[in-house]
Amino acid sequence: MERPLTGNMKPDRQPLTLKEYEEVGGYQAVHKALRMAPPDIVDAVKNSNLRGRGGAGFPTGIKWSFMPMGSDVPRPKYLICNADEMEPGTFKDRLLLEGNPHQLLEGMIVSAYALNVDIAYIFLRWEYRLAAERIERAIAEAYENYYLGKNILRSDYSLELRLHVSAGRYICGEETALLNALEGKRAIPRAKPPHPQVSGLWGKPTIVNNTETLCNIPHIITKGVEWYKGLSHTKDGGTKIYGMSGKVKRPGAWELPMGTSMKELLEVHAGGMKEGYQFRGILPGGASTDFLVEEHLDVPMDYDSVQKAGSRMGTGQMIVLDHKTCPVGMALNLERFFARESCGLCTPCREGLPWIAMILQAIEEGEGQPGDVEILEQQCRLLGPGNTFCALAPGAVEPLQSALKYFREDFERGISGRRNARGKRAHDNSWRRFTLTTNPTK
Amino acid sequence: MLTEEERRDIEREILQNERKRAAAVEVLKIVQKHRGWVSDEIHDLAGILEMTPAELDAVATFYSLIFRKPVGKHVILVCDSVSCWVMGYEKILDQLTSRLGIGLNETSADGQFTLLPVACLGACDRAPAMMIDEMLYTYLTPEKIDGILEKYR
């Protein structure tokens, strides 16, 4: 089984130096791409059926084809690597960034060349300190070796690449909010259209891609489209870094063919449930995806199949719910997270999520009231796609709406004085009081 | 008043950016790095960035890792997101709060520690996790907490 993204990583997870990376075939894609016409690269990516790994699974080649090309388009054009990984349960980009930053740089250089981009950014969350250090070093090496800067490898093509380290807030990962963050503004999402490809960073054409997406690019170019498609079990191209956390024997992340089934992931790669814990449900693609249950375990993990099963592939990072963990508590944890991370722009998200969290907290504490579950169901519906400004809230209600579907008794048990599954009244309401960063009256 | 060193770092940072304002977050972080938090330096920074204090503070107060109130010498960021929660975040938090005598968003009386919740640290496979300053700690158990805290006393 080929593992192009992670196969070359060192067992101790020390990053490859530029030299080491070149020795295992790294940067060949840059050499090759510079001899290709940019549209051919875009075509190759299109044909590879690579779908964005940031969560929405949008076909990368198609996104790229929206980038205005030619000599009369506004300049500079930008490419941004979204390395703001903050989706709860997700840790695949960390692996790529820490383990082999040169692979990402190579992907970005090739992509930037294909898109005729002048300036590229890596947008990294602050907490990834180790990654930051390693990326900095890799960028310096790349500049020293003429992979970046003026006239890359003596070609006509020049590219500046910079690392931007952010300062917290999940919403920064939303691509348009990310643009505002990069401009030094409040990270509020922007309305689409216009899409960033048309009016992005500083109002100029911009492509935003996820770290994992970009790491795929060099391999498509060096090894070819057919090879790439062949890596996958399904029609979506390539491998996927799947991850699993929760009460399983060996939590972790593994690069596997796209379309590997959830059952294989759970039972083979994660080693099955921990002793004494039973499987109850799973979030298949990070916190903002619907729960799936036992009956779905055979579903292949690819974008369309998971969708058909009623959830989303998201980031492909699974969180397992076991029978000793209260689904109400889990929903509360998730909703509290999303409420806290709302940017505060649109009403449903800003006000609806805290309300959901407060109701969940009441239920969790055994103080739910008749009608609460119905309010929750209604809120899930009202916060759905299209009703809010960006995708944060629709994502936020996905786990809740499915939890209400699959684990309804647990919620009802918390209504009117009955105790929750663990008989515990637990929660501080700290997120309501986090004054450190948010009380501007000082 | 900004120190010479801060000013130097800030000037250097601004040069890296296409527009002065774009350096806002970076520049706030520079001050924070030197002082732990950003106080009325907002005025000086705004001047340098050709912004008003209101404009800069609008940015500063948006981001959760820019501190506009004093924090302790060490900032503990405890991951409170779902994987860590499933894996026992609450016990870790209980241990931290009882050892430090503070709740979330508080600073210990001796000014040593501030305890803050943080979004998923991307260490879910090694949960529960937390960061102290720039250091990541994983596979936490209540028993490990004492030893870790000891290193910072």
Added chain:
Amino acid sequence: MATIYIDNKPYEVKDGQNLLQACLFLGFNIPYFCWHPAMHSVGACRQCAVKQFRDEKDTRGKIVMSCMTPAADGARISIDDPEVKEFRASVIEWLMLNHPHDCPVCDEGGECHLQDMTVMTGHSYRRTRFRKRTHRNQCLGPFLNHEMNRCIQCYRCVRFYCDYAGGRDLNVFGSHHHVYFGRYEDGILENEFSGNLVEVCPTGVFTDKTLKKHYTRKWDLQTAPSVCVHCGLGCNTIPGERYGKLRRILNRYNGEVNGYFLCDRGRFGYEFVNSKERIREPLIRNKDNGALEPASEERVLGHLSNILYFGAKVIGIGSPRASLEANFALRTLVGPERFFPGISEKEHQLTSAAIEILRKGPARTPSLRDVALSDAVFILGEDVINTAPLLGLALRQSVRQKPMEMVKRLNIPLWDDAAAREVIQHEKGPLFIAATHGTKLDEIAARTYNGSPDDLARLGFAVAHALDPSAPAVPDIGEDLIPLAQSIADSLKSAGSPLIISGMSTGSEAVLHAAATIVWALCRDNGNAALSFVMNECNSIGLGLMSGGSMNGAFDLNKAFDLVEEGKVDAAIVLENDLYRREDREKAERFFERCKHVIVIDHLFNNTAAKAEVVLPAGTFAESDGTLVNNEGRAQRFYQAFVPEGGIQESWRWLRDAMTASRRPVQWQSLDHVLSAMANEMPVFRTVAEIAPPAGFRIAGQKIPRQPHRYSGRTSIHANISVHEQKPPDDSDSALSFSMEGYEGMPPAPFITRFWSPGWNSVQAVNKFHCEVGGPLHGADPGKRLMEPTVSGEISYFQKVPQAFEPRKDELLMVPLHHIFGSEELSVLSPAIAERTPKPYLAISREDAGRLQVDQESELEIVISGRTYRLRGIINPSLPRGVAGLPVLAGLEGITLPAWGRVGRKA
């Protein structure tokens, strides 16, 4: 045109709109918060949701935000779909989770957009049981109250204050459900348009602090259409009164003039009407003790008949702050050849020059709407934010015109405000400012230049010369000016609608000539080139038109003084004018000494009134009807908001009474009579009577009520006088009534007494009064332009280019510095404005400061026209060497500027 289907019925709408606009203006009620007709869409509040269907067969549809969706041809939507109704009600429910529900104690109650929208969506039961979040409020200065708990996070305040008005000290802080709208710390909101937050905020976060001091609910206010008297732009206002006190001013939409906004001087300057300094009854000077004493109306008129007997040599001194009607009445009483406009020689000269330039053409003078649409602007010699504030607000929009082309090119709808701003970023269209000193608009200007008035004129001529070599060349032009003039000329030339702004501030005719020469040079190949002059007062142009015709520009206050001096005058009537503000104190003193009888008609007790033999109490704008002509030459009618107590009546009525008493033939019973007499006598004013329907106008046999139908008519306030309900006063002058009875529907535009429509109690009801966002009111925007350029063909440029300015060794050229708060005579009497008025000072350049060894705040002694002033010095680095800035403030009036003065440190 596009056809859209709303709940299956077809409607025609104009192209390029969004669904919300289209539906609102078709008369549908869709609730909204973040959308604002002047600031357009951002899609934040999610209140304006409708269902959109792909085609006829689509029955499921999807929820879209109407404000963010184009009203494209064939679009099918439903407003009534149950799912979308539920969603809209839920938006209110979400907003109400934290809203304090304190309507009974909230100043916004009864005119709150949030209340209206809550009712409109049908949300009425509370389902939440949790604690609300709370905030601390800030102290924001004398104009605005801040009550953050009421905030519904629509972001309109920051969008207006920062994006639209260019303010930089208000913002949004924090994130998620803890966002806070306010300042960095407590303090005065600095922007000159902050008062609009009262109307922009859909709920009670920002409310009028001056109203709070004498609070009255909207439904208890008696209101009338009015025009602001605090500068020359003539913004339309709605003053509100209760129990004889003026309570507040709101904006009155006029698409051509002020649109949706007012400046803070205009909004908060009204309290002079309630001032203790008001003259409330006729006064006659007691010969024995020299005091002015109250007198009955009969006694006063008897006294007047003695002074003004037929055949007495009476002169009239009119006023640029009095209405056309009042000035015309005075002119009629004294005869045209004895009517003086009551302004200084210099001001008269400049006003006449301005009027001549505008009437001669070929450049047209633009309305404020046109100004906002200009794509290249050159300001020559004006500090517009301080002299004509709303013009500054329009210019802040004009700099977006050019960059908007990028937006159009990307096919982004112009109403998609956030997207447009992301595209535009920091780009600004060309605005050039040449003034004696740095001005606030400099921050959005492409280039600025500071020089003495003569040097400004030279730059102006240089620009004209660069546009057309046949315009006079500037001799000995400095090296630095040539490229600047060239780049200004290039920008103006390549623009579609270039605009030149100049005005009275520099006191220099050469500056006006230069401005005219530039625009005329542009007019050779651009018929859109426009010229706007900033005038000093609310009726400067009206008075200019009135006196200019018969006087050939030769008569000014000095001529009146001369006549008095020569003993050719028995009596002088001074109309709404403080002569001490017009001319040197000595001259004024001399006038009062030499003139046997001085009759003053005014509303405030000022230095002039103090010298009069007879003082007649005149109604202010809020207590009288009349017409004012703004800087655009637009004549606009204002109507009495209330009948004042005591002996106050309109100036023209006093003059009419004086005429009757002195047996002059006059039959005027009502305003209409004055208007028709004026039209007969002076053809320029022919159309003035047509501004609004006459007093006999009725709709369905009814007058238009000044009081809303919810007015609390019966109160016990007058019970000590009579327990019976008093009969409301009659209004013989207009079709408006002083009661709540009358026509309930939408009145013609000139008679809009308030914006209200069923279900719309807040100012947002304005949308029901016009057919298109930012378009004209139903019918047409009120007002009539009295000046259109007459000629085309050969243009003869002004030829006289002044010499370059030579600083003098021991004197500085004093130029006026205007202040939005403090420089205008009436508004300074409002406590809130007084609080914002600076203390007198002298601004000098850095070089002169160095030379004179003056530091910031050091005490200076200034000698100007023989008088000595003690002022603190302020160093203003933008001032050119040899030029000093003297603020136009109380204590410094009556100095004709520019003038040379001597400056020294106080011994």
